Amino acid sequence: MKIATWNVNSLRARLPRFLPWLEENQPDVLCLQETKVIDDLFPRGEIESAGYNIETFGQKAYNGVAILARQPIEDLVKGFPDDDEDAQKRVIGGTVGEFMILNLYVPNGSELGSDKFRYKMEWLDHLHEFLHQRYDNGEKVVVTGDFNITFDDRDVHDPEAMRETIHCSTPERDALARVMDIGLHDGLRKHHSEAGIYTWWDHRGGTFWKDKGLRIDHFLLSAPALEACTGISVDRDARKGKGASDHVPVIASFE
Secondary structure, three states: OEEEEEEOOOHHHHHHHHHHHHHHHOOOEEEEEOOOOOHHHOOHHHHHHOOOEEEEEOOOOOOOEEEEEOOOOEEEEEOOOOOOOOOOOOEEEEEEOOEEEEEEEOOOOOOOOOHHHHHHHHHHHHHHHHHHHHOOOOOEEEEEEEOOOOOOHHHEOOOOOOOOOOOOOHHHHHHHHHHHHHOOEEOHHHHOOOOOOOOEEOOOOOOOOOOOEEOOEEEEEOHHHHHHEEEEEEOHHHHOOOOOOOEOOEEEEEO
16 A cells, blocks of 8 residues: 655646656555645546546635545545634545545644744644544554644754744644654654655745755554554655645555
8 A cells, every 4th residue: 555645735736747646656545735726626537537536625725635545535534523614624534445544734834923823733732632532543544744843853954043933843843742642653754764854845945956845744653554654755856847846745655
């Protein structure tokens, strides 16, 4: 089983790059964030032709998440249970085979102390409660997506310059640790302990070519999923050339 996550930053805009990537890599499951398209306009035809079932939870111009899978997607979840109709579309989940998958687009937060930062912290509290209510860490649970949070200095190109700034602050990292307290583990660190593995680079200032990045796209795995995980890789090549998203796909393999 190969499960991938990718913040595509507008699926329809990336489609000329996305479809060849899908054909070349053929993940069994692909979790997308920032699709930025309402469900009725999601480009289903091309993706279904590639052999995927599709579940979407989108909104116009902002946010939006989707799961593509070669197997049926069951036990579907869209949003948190207490969300109102106007809630941002950031959560979609389902069971694919043996895996309980939750795909997240965590709020950015903008800057510490802002209203958007407070919203981010409240959202992470809701996520913590939701995980405890719904997920059994004795199952193969995969919580993945764009978390907009780094774990530690290894995930940051310049830790001193970014100390206690957005994505790298103590409150965010503490909140992420609390989210994981149902028994989730950082899947990448099972296979890679080194610094300098990044999944996002700002579009401005040539940061990709200077490798000034962050690792903010994660696989959080329950113990059974972690045991089954045989590798996690970051597809840096997907960031090269014109029309790329600012994030790259992260791919986890399971036996």
